[in-house]
Amino acid sequence: MKSLSRKLAYGIFAVAALVTGASAQAANERFVLISHAPDSDSWWNTIKTAIKEAGQHLSVTVEYRNPPTGDLADMARIVEQAAASNPNGIIVTIADFDVLQAPITNAVKKGIPVVTINSGTQEQSARLGALMHVGQPEYDAGFGAGKKAKDAGVKSFLCVNHYITNPASVERCKGFADALGTPLGNQMIDSGMDPSEVENKVAAYLKANPNTGGILTLGPNSAHPTIRALEKSQQAGKLFFGTFDLSPEIAKAITDGTINFAIDQQPYLQGYLPVMALTLNARYGVFPGNNINSGPGFVTKQNVALVRKLAGEYR
Amino acid sequence: MSVGDMSDRSITPSPAAPKDDERLRRVGRVSRLLNRPELGAVSGLALVFVFFAFAAGSSGMFAADGVMNWLTVSAQLGILAIGASLLMIAGEFDLSIGSMIGFAGMMIAIPAVFFGVPIWLCLIFAFAGALLVGFINGYIVIRTGLPSFIVSLAFLFILRGLTLALSILFSNRTIVGGLREKAAGDWLAPVFGGRIGLGFFQKLAEWKIIGAYPDGSPVVPGLPMVVVWWVVLALIGGWVLTRTRVGNWIFASGGDAKAARNVGVPVNGVKIGLFMVTAFCATVYAACQVMEFGSAAADRGLLKEFEAIIAAVIGGSLLTGGYGSVIGACFGALIFGVVQQGIFFAGWNSDWFRVFLGVMLLIAVVFNNYIRRKVTGER
Numbered sequence: 117m118k119s120l121s122r123k124l125a126y127g128i129f130a131v132a133a134l135v136t137g138a139s140a141q142a143a144n145e146r147f148v149l150i151s152h153a154p155d156s157d158s159w160w161n162t163i164k165t166a167i168k169e170a171g172q173h174l175s176v177t178v179e180y181r182n183p184p185t186g187d188l189a190d191m192a193r194i195v196e197q198a199a200a201s202n203p204n205g206i207i208v209t210i211a212d213f214d215v216l217q218a219p220i221t222n223a224v225k226k227g228i229p230v231v232t233i234n235s236g237t238q239e240q241s242a243r244l245g246a247l248m249h250v251g252q253p254e255y256d257a258g259f260g261a262g263k264k265a266k267d268a269g270v271k272s273f274l275c276v277n278h279y280i281t282n283p284a285s286v287e288r289c290k291g292f293a294d295a296l297g298t299p300l301g302n303q304m305i306d307s308g309m310d311p312s313e314v315e316n317k318v319a320a321y322l323k324a325n326p327n328t329g330g331i332l333t334l335g336p337n338s339a340h341p342t343i344r345a346l347e348k349s350q351q352a353g354k355l356f357f358g359t360f361d362l363s364p365e366i367a368k369a370i371t372d373g374t375i376n377f378a379i380d381q382q383p384y385l386q387g388y389l390p391v392m393a394l395t396l397n398a399r400y401g402v403f404p405g406n407n408i409n410s411g412p413g414f415v416t417k418q419n420v421a422l423v424r425k426l427a428g429e430y431r
Numbered sequence: 432m433s434v435g436d437m438s439d440r441s442i443t444p445s446p447a448a449p450k451d452d453e454r455l456r457r458v459g460r461v462s463r464l465l466n467r468p469e470l471g472a473v474s475g476l477a478l479v480f481v482f483f484a485f486a487a488g489s490s491g492m493f494a495a496d497g498v499m500n501w502l503t504v505s506a507q508l509g510i511l512a513i514g515a516s517l518l519m520i521a522g523e524f525d526l527s528i529g530s531m532i533g534f535a536g537m538m539i540a541i542p543a544v545f546f547g548v549p550i551w552l553c554l555i556f557a558f559a560g561a562l563l564v565g566f567i568n569g570y571i572v573i574r575t576g577l578p579s580f581i582v583s584l585a586f587l588f589i590l591r592g593l594t595l596a597l598s599i600l601f602s603n604r605t606i607v608g609g610l611r612e613k614a615a616g617d618w619l620a621p622v623f624g625g626r627i628g629l630g631f632f633q634k635l636a637e638w639k640i641i642g643a644y645p646d647g648s649p650v651v652p653g654l655p656m657v658v659v660w661w662v663v664l665a666l667i668g669g670w671v672l673t674r675t676r677v678g679n680w681i682f683a684s685g686g687d688a689k690a691a692r693n694v695g696v697p698v699n700g701v702k703i704g705l706f707m708v709t710a711f712c713a714t715v716y717a718a719c720q721v722m723e724f725g726s727a728a729a730d731r732g733l734l735k736e737f738e739a740i741i742a743a744v745i746g747g748s749l750l751t752g753g754y755g756s757v758i759g760a761c762f763g764a765l766i767f768g769v770v771q772q773g774i775f776f777a778g779w780n781s782d783w784f785r786v787f788l789g790v791m792l793l794i795a796v797v798f799n800n801y802i803r804r805k806v807t808g809e810r
Contacts (some may be wrong), residue, residue: 179780180780193772197500200492214610215725280729286603306595
């Protein structure tokens with residue numbers, strides 16, 4: 117048993133040495149990007165690509181952190197913790213203003229430059245003391261999508277919400293409903309994240325409400341199973357179908373005519389630009405004077421070819 | 432197991448007993464210390480600290496705000512682990528505590544925000560509601576004779592579903608915010624969301640023992656109440672378990688419920704009471720979180736039931752009941768918190784986060800078991 121404990125100790129020191137060695141090599145600026153997304157959300161892969169490439173191009177280290185289950189209180193702890201590790205900058209989503217207010221303002225107070233991305237508004241970003249916000253206003257994007265649907269003559273709709281506990285996703289459905297002039301109520305369903313569950317819930321809803329005119333999905337996690345549900349019930353292309361965000365499957369569905377449009381908030385920009393801005397700030401003290409709207413951009417049949425080969429990695 | 436453990440504790444001379452009672456076996460102070468069930472967890476913790484001193488020593492993990500970060504995470508989990516370990520020692524599980532956190536949070540937030548009820552009344556309401564849920568949970572387990580695993584699994588879904596359904600019903604939202612303003616000036620709110628030792632931490636910053644913001648205020652403005660609750664509940668739980676008759680009942684219920692009933696232990700009462708304790712602990716967690724962040728969310732506490740059980744197991748509680756310790760569970764929670772946050776500090780890729788977490792926990796538990804066996808001579 118003595119040899120076991122000795123081996124264990126050697127092993128631990130070996131790993132520890134490896135780790136300290138690895139972190140000693142990266143002597144350049146270190147930034148931490150903190151998202152609210154649970155591990156299963158594939159949309160964030162584009163951001164991960166962006167920060168990886170930005171890190172390589174600019175010779176900086178960018179760490180990606182997220183609460184594994186998507187619990188925003190856990191996310192607040194990660195922000196506190198990132199601040200405690202004294203990085204050269206923090207990039208963070210404002211998933212919920214109340215929860216993140218104290219940790220983010222404390223990081224700012226500590227003198228750490230903060231850029232907010234993705235969720236949240238530009239006003240919230242300014243109130244937190246962040247240097248700028250890179251994102252897409254959620255309610256407005258949902259409202260814009262709703263206007264397109266209204267022009268197409270849609271009167272009733274289904275909003276497939278795969279992340280119902282995040283207020284930003286509810287905002288999108290709400291904007292869509294307001295543009296159509298219908299109350300939200302039962303038209304928003306809590307689909308969960310599991311693809312087969314989403315598919316069956318959508319199929320069940322459409323069966324129970326055959327007069328549904330349009331569908332809004334909030335991202336690949338709800339869009340992919342919805343596409344399958346429509347294909348199985350042979351309704352693909354017959355319903356007005358808008359979605360948020362892009363993926364290879366969504367791009368293909370736009371080409372096929374199953375999906376009318378996708379709202380692209382261009383996540384690559386949300387990952388790349390803050391790293392670039394913070395690096396320039398750390399090195400030369402220069403910084404853009406305004407917030408940056410990375411979206412919304414509508415991807416339709418007309419421009420999808422351009423987007424398609426990049427989907428899932430850069431778009 | 433339980434019998435051995437009870438005799439272990441009876442040999443500890445009580446102050447009232449005559450000093451040279453020949454029935455008492457003499458046990459040295461050191462070996463008595465080494466025989467405690469929490470020893471393994473303490474060694475595991477030491478191992479984890481050594482590891483992170485190397486892996487993340489220069490990252491700010493051991494600066495004041497870094498320490499407060501993993502301490503807060505550990506304290507939250509520790510509060511749950513105290514309830515979970517007591518119930519586990521009594522031979523039952525409660526898988527609904529994670530959902531109970533979200534549910535209790537909403538019981539505080541919805542009345543406060545949508546019905547204008549004062550915060551102190553909301554807190555009392557939430558605790559009363561949680562104790563009721565705990566009672567129902569325990570009562571169903573006792574009356575049906577079903578494994579608590581199944582019953583509390585049902586409650587895991589019922590409570591999570593109710594939390595979502597009710598928050599949508601009342602507020603059309605899944606996060607109910609705006610409690611910070613309501614809690615201002617409330618007499619009970621600071622008991623959960625406040626901080627203590629403000630002056631002390633200010634002094635520490637002035638003496639440059641801990642870091643300060645550029646404006647001179649300390650990076651850690653005080654000890655969060657969640658940590659205070661953790662310590663207080665640990666002391667009470669540890670005292671009840673090891674020094675009172677109820678503690679013996681808990682060990683006996685989990686060791687052999689039938690034998691315990693035969694000697695007059697109120698097994699049903701003990702078990703139902705402990706289900707209420709776990710619900711109470713989950714509500715303390717929820718209240719601290721809601722008061723700190725000023726909002727309740729329907730997905731709070733996801734998967735925390737498993738983390739609480741992990742902490743209790745790392746701390747030396749047996750999954751089969753009848754053996755374990757509250758203080759050990761607290762050390763288990765500390766190990767979990769240090770590892771979980773330490774991985775972030777060490778700067779590891781978050782794609783690998785859970786792999787590291789799992790491996791570190793496995794090493795901690797194996798090490799902890801190894802030390803305990805070696806010291807207690809258990810096979």
